[in-house]
Amino acid sequence: MPIPHDRDRHDRVRPDRVRPRALRRSLAFLAVGALTMPLLSGCGEEDPAGRPVAEQDIAPAARNLVADGGTLSWAVDAVPETLNTFQADADPATSRIAGAVLPSMYRLDTSGRPQINSDYLESAKVVEREPRQVVLYKLHQEAVWSDGREIGAADFAAQWRALSGKDSAYWTARNAGYERIEKIERGDNDLEVRVTFARPYADWKSLFSPLYPKQVMGTPDAFNDGARKKLKVTAGPFALKEIDREDGEVTLARNPRWWGRTAKLSELVLRAVPRAERAKALAEGKVDIAEIDSEQAERIMLAAPAKKSQGAGPLSEDSPLGQDGTPAAHGPDAGLTPAKSMRSWAVAHGSDEEAADDEAGARKKRRAAVAEYTAQQSALRGFAVRRSLEPAFTQLALNGSEGPLSDERVRRAVARAIDREKLAALVLEPLGLPAEPVGSHLALAGQAAYADNSGALGGQDTDEARALLADAGWERGGPLQPVPEGKKAAGAEGEKDEQDEKGEGKRGSGSGSGSGSGSEDESTYVVGDDNKPYDGDENLAQDGKQFKPGSAPGAYAPQGTRAPADAARGPLAKNGKLLTLRFVLPSGPGTESLRAVGQRIATMLERVGIRTEITKVPDESYFKDHIANGQYDLALYSWPASAYPATDARPIYAKPVPAADGSLSVEQNYTRVGTDRVDQLFDQAVASLDESETRSLIRKADARIWAAAGSIPLYQRPQLVAARTTLANAGAFGFQTPVYEDMGFLKKGAKGPARPTEK
Structure with a gap:
């Protein structure tokens, strides 16, 4: 899923669709808050930036x-609401269109570093x-x-005035960098600015990418409304021809x-x-390229011709095997076992006519679904x-506000x-990517x-x-608060009572089955000291034995029996309260991998109590x-990388400050954790015109963010x-800005690169 170009909007943060070796330090340093800075590279030392962890994969x-001509259909989430990347509702499709039809002074290379765009600039x-x-553009x-x-x-000049923040008539989503400009003027000739x-301003290379014509930026009306639905004037390898919102196409x-x-x-x-329908859209020829999730990727790889010789033929209604002879993980018969198949046949041919008719109808539908799925798999071989x-x-x-x-x-x-290496391996190794x-x-x-x-x-x-x-x-095993008469025991059950009585989670979290939000889609369970999820309606003793409310672990043993050694490894308590953290995760389709990571993290935390x-x-x-409102303790979400962290990352890690109305202004720092020193380092980095000094300051800021x-x-x-x-120069671009003019279909007979699975 591409990241919106708009770098200052909150929707850059997002849950993964399932939106970065350590030097050991002593507890003494940690306890007193001392910070030992990692050594940074000096003259002649190896660049700590290294190389990208994974190369791009675009079938170069x-x-x-590459043949001349042809139409490439590319799947996007939605037709963009605006074509102006500087507006609040700009989305990834907005940025993709802008990249193909508008100038950008700089582009990112395969290492995520800005390089001058020679199509627009000589220097x-x-x-x-x-x-x-003073920066001189030629x-x-x-x-x-x-x-x-x-x-x-x-x-x-028109873009600077629109984005400078001085004219509130322009409804801009960001103005980072433009507010530092004093004036823009013609140079010695028309080609100089x-x-x-x-x-x-250290990040001056981030400006004027994209660059809109003065017809768009010249007036508030043109900026606010005119550029939302059309771009009459462009300057890229492509031009905007048509937007069909009814059919969902741009x-x-x-560009002649x-x-x-x-x-x-x-x-x-x-x-x-829609992302859930992309495999079908590919198979039906509606799109030629689409970002997909891991399940769809597995399905496409299973359809590859390389698997055909290993298989046992196409899917059949009563076979739980895929085309390669392995148990089907996808398709209408994904859960069909031989036993279920035999039972279905028996019911369909049994003496109960009504049941037989129903089962026969269900089998007919399955046959049609299997036939459709098999045809799609055949098409996906391409x-x-x-x-x-x-x-x-x-x-x-980690929400540090309370x-x-x-x-x-x-x-x-x-x-x-947390073992970060194991978490990376959990997500990336099954995909054949470096973890x-x-x-x-x-x-x-x-x-x-x-x-x-x-x-x-x-x-x-x-x-x-x-x-x-x-x-x-x-x-561990610390005393819990006394339980008032008539109340249940403290612990998970007591916390559940608080939800039941108040109709909301602890501290107004709005989460859990007793959530004040009233959403039926929300579900809550606790990962406790037995390393198994439970819902908080009952306490669990050692070895998974249940005990009655009001009792305690070990209560089932005879009096005088020594407590098991593992009792000392129970949950932690302080001031009569158990240490329990609210872990919020998304529940939608495509977030399965994220939830798996969350469950693994919960298990790791349980080991320390x-x-x-x-x-x-x-x-x-x-x-x-949840995230924006601070209604969580732990959460998983993503941030995009930026080639200009001094500008783009500052609002993400800036120290929250009290607002005029008494609330806390967090900008994009949804963890609510920040320090004055980090802010100072960002301020110094963005004002330095020495690139090596800027890098050093950014790295120092990052070390302090780690320590916090x-x-x-x-x-x-x-x-x-x-x-x-047959599609060349397009695919998983990694860091690189797509080069739209080089994309196309291979000429007949031209040999393209090997499939990724064949490398």
Whole structure:
């Protein structure tokens, strides 16, 4: 799922569809909050940024092997509501269209680093530093808008005025960087643009990508409304031809005024296809390329011709085997066993006529479904799964605003209890992708600012986690608060009572079966000291034995019997309360992998005495009602990587401050954990014009973010794309900005790259 170009919007955070080795440090340092900074590379030392963990997979082919013409149909989530990437409701499709039809001064390479876009610029550099920073852009001499007008200073100036934040009539979603500009003027000729900054800005390369014509940026009406439904003037290899909202299609056609390499495709069609229906859409020829989930990827790989010779023929109604002879994991007969098949046959041919008729009808429907599925599998043989890692990472967020996690020692204990390598392997190894934990909050491996700073917190260490919890006052088997007469015992059952009586979760969480939200889709269970989920309606003693409310673990043993050794490893308590954390996870389709990670984390935490109350909530309320509102203790969601972390990451990790109305302003810092020093490092980094100094400051900020333990980066998100085997230069792009003019279908007889499964 591509990340929206709009880098300052909250919807950059998202649950995974299932949206980054440690130096060990002593408990003494952790307990007093001291921070040992990881050593950074010096002159002549190896660059800590390294290389991307996974290469892109786009079926590369030379342009002379790609046919001229053809239409590529590309699945998107929806037809965009706006074509203006700077508006709040811009989405990934908005960015994809802008990338194909509008100028961008810089593009990202395969390592996620900005490179000058030679189709629009001959050069761009800082020509003055004092008394003001001045950047001089020299434009490509053939660069023109589709109406024939040259791209020039007037377009740069119009975009600056619209996004500077000085005119509230422009409904902008972001203005990062543009507010630092003092003036924009023509240089020595029409091909030069001089941008003067009022304050130094390290991330100046992030500006004017994309660049809209002055017709769009020149007036509030044109910006707010005019660019939502149409773009009359463009300047890319493609131009906007048509938006058909009824059929859910956006058609881009070759731009006849394009001065660069001619686009290989005649048309590029973005077609809205729900993610759950993409395998079917591929098989029916509705789309040629689509981002898919792991289940759909497995289905497509099973359909590959390489599997055919191993199989036992096509699926049949009474066979639980797939085309390769293995148990079917997909399709209408996924759960059909020989025993169930025999029973179905017996009922259909039995003496009970009514039951026989019903079963015969069901078998007929299954036969039709199997036939359809088999035909789809045959069609899917023409597709390959392109695999890489998305420029985004999944993190465990720890809400530090209240409750046990407001104590930094408890947050660090959670982090030390988690084995990030095992979590990465759980998600990525089954997909054949490298399972390497992410070592930075602010960049990914290969990007200039990356360095593994996880040593500022330390790696997985159960003993260290237990020691941190003990230092924070959480004791095993500690006394619980007295239970008032008529109430149930303290613990999980007592917490359930609080939900039942108040109609909401603890601290107004709005989660659980007693949630105030009233959503029937929400479900809650507790992972306790027996390493098994239970719903809190009954307490469990050692060895899984149940005991009556009001009793205690060990109560079933004769008086005087020594407590089992494992009793000392029970749940933790403090001030009469058990240590239980609310763990919120999405429940929608495609989030199965995320829930599996959440369950594994809960198991890891249970080993150090931390219980988790897992609540599964609908996707539409996951962020809005829980993450953004702080109604959680633990949560999993993703952030995209940025080539400009000094600008883009600051609001994510900025220290929350009180707002004028008394509320807490968190910007995008949904963990509510931040420090003044981190803010200072970001401020210094964004104002430095020395790139090496900026990188050093960003890495120092990241080390301190690690030490605060507000969020724990886990792994890069997998990027799975199904594409026709004849499609070249498109697929799982990884970091790289797509090169739309090179995409196309191989000429007849041209040999493309091997399938990923055949490498």
